[in-house]
Amino acid sequence: MDDFEVRRDRRPQGRKKLVRERAAYFRLMEQGYSSREACRIVGIDPRTGKKWRNGHHSPGLGQKPVPPAGRGERDSSGSSRYLREDERLHIADRRREKAGIRTIARELGRYPSTISRELRRNATVVGGVRPRTIYRPHAAQAHADARKPRPKTGKIAANPQLAEAIQGKLHRKWSPEQIVCWLRRTFPARPEMRVCWETIYQALYSRTRSDLHRSLARSLRTGRSMRKPRRQAQCRRPRFLTPMVMLDQRPAEADDRAVPSHWEGDLVIGRGHQTAMATLVERTTRYLMIVALPHGRLPERVREALASHMQAFPPSLTRSLTWDQGSEMSAHAAFTADTGIPVYFCPPASPWQRGSNENTNGLLRQYFPKGTDLPVHDQAQLDAVAAELNHRPRKTLGWESPAERFTTLTTTNN
Incomplete structure (x- = not known):
């Protein structure tokens, strides 16, 4: 680097190309310097070095993307992250001499996997009835150069x-x-x-x-126009402290999800916390029922609505209901007396103990975003949404739908 000096005049040069700076930058990179350090030594902005390495989109409307800097502006001597043309010539000569991959790698100071990948990706297929591969160094260099320009056409856009x-x-x-x-x-x-x-x-x-x-x-489920790296903790409603049966007393058969008869429930809150609807999810099959609450979420209203939906199933399919400690279930004793279904409550701040229901409520936000006035959706509309979700394949069910799994298990158990 003794023959290179940082220019003293640091004023913008307009469209003048920094040929000498670019050559010096790539020489430093090939000597093992980081991009930021090479940019500091040469006297360029780190973003300029990144554009030289990776190419970039031209800011002008309708202009083509700018590819990475060509190899002709780099010094071909010294080590590099990528194979050079003289190294490919050496590989071709040694392969004709029947040299092994590890021998060639040792001679070039490369990893054996680098040589193996080069022979696999850049070899030329020749022959008709019995095709075979021949490694041609200049053709291999052309293949490698053709793959370098960025940005590339995505797989989805190309098909x-x-x-x-x-x-x-x-x-x-x-x-x-x-x-x-x-x-x-x-x-x-x-x-x-x-x-x-x-x-x-x-x-x-x-x-x-x-x-x-x-x-x-x-x-998408979130409906966001930009990606969000993490979720914020959800604020939870106050719990009630009336006597209740805790989750650790629930039958053991509900834990392994072997029997399709144990349900999880919760409320989905609408605009201004003034409206709501209830969701019921069967733990084994993830089968969903949505219960309209047009008259509010007072405990008696919730009890009546849940009881009318749960009683539509035979007792063999409604052996328990798991809920959080929301005040809407303060009438759980009356609900159990009406339906014969025991209600079990999760400890505070334990939403993962009702994971199936929490996940399903997240799915429902695709149809009813936060701020939706829920009473405008009558029970028929809610049933249609539940049917669409019940016919959507789920990873946890081996990509079967909840409707398929619910029908299969209930038919088998009956």
Whole structure:
């Protein structure tokens, strides 16, 4: 670096290219300096070095993205993170001499996996009836250079059929994980129709890509237009201290979810904490019932509404109900007397002990966002929402739907 000096005139140079600075920056990077340290020595902003390495989107409207800096502006001597053309020539010569991968790696000072991956990815397939692979160094260099430019076209954007399938499921309010597992089951022999759920999230939330329309993010459970790294703790309502049967006295058969007859319940609160509806989830099958509360959430109103829904099932399918310590269940003794269903209460601040119900209430927020005036939705509308959720596949059920599992288990037990 003795032949390079930081320019003293630090005023902006306009569109003048920093050719010497860029060459010096890459020489420092190849010598093992970090990007930030190399930028400091050369006298450039760290963002400039990042653009040189990775390329960037041009800020001008309609202009093409700028690819990474070409290898012709770098010094080809010394070590590098990537294989150089002279190293690929050495690999080709040694492979013709039948040298092993570990021998070549040792000669080049590379890991054996680097040489193995190079031969696998950049070899050329020749021949007709009996094709074989030949490693051609200049063709391999061209393949490697073609893969470097960023940004790349996403897998979803490059496959219209895949994009259409994902968009269709998002419109039906499926989660990305549910879509991914559905794709795997529907297209088992077509790898081009399979992605991971993070790819779907990035396609929805990325501001620099247009694989999926950003408006589809509203179909997700959260409905957010931007990703949120963590959830904030939820504020809980005051508990009541009337005599109640605690969760540790619930039958042991409810814990292993082997018998489909134990339910979890809670309220979903509407706009201004003035409206609500009740949710009942069967622990084994995750089958959901939504109970309208058009007359409010006073204990007597809640007791009457829950009793009318639970009595629609035979006693063999309603052996217990688990609730939190919300004041709406202060009439639990009268509810048990009316229905014969014992009510068990979770300890304070223990929502995970009613995990199935908490998860289902999160699903319902796709249909009834916070601030929704719940009484405008009559029981018929709530039943339609419950039916749609009951026919949505669940990971915990092996991607069966709650309706399928509930029908199977209840038929078997009867």
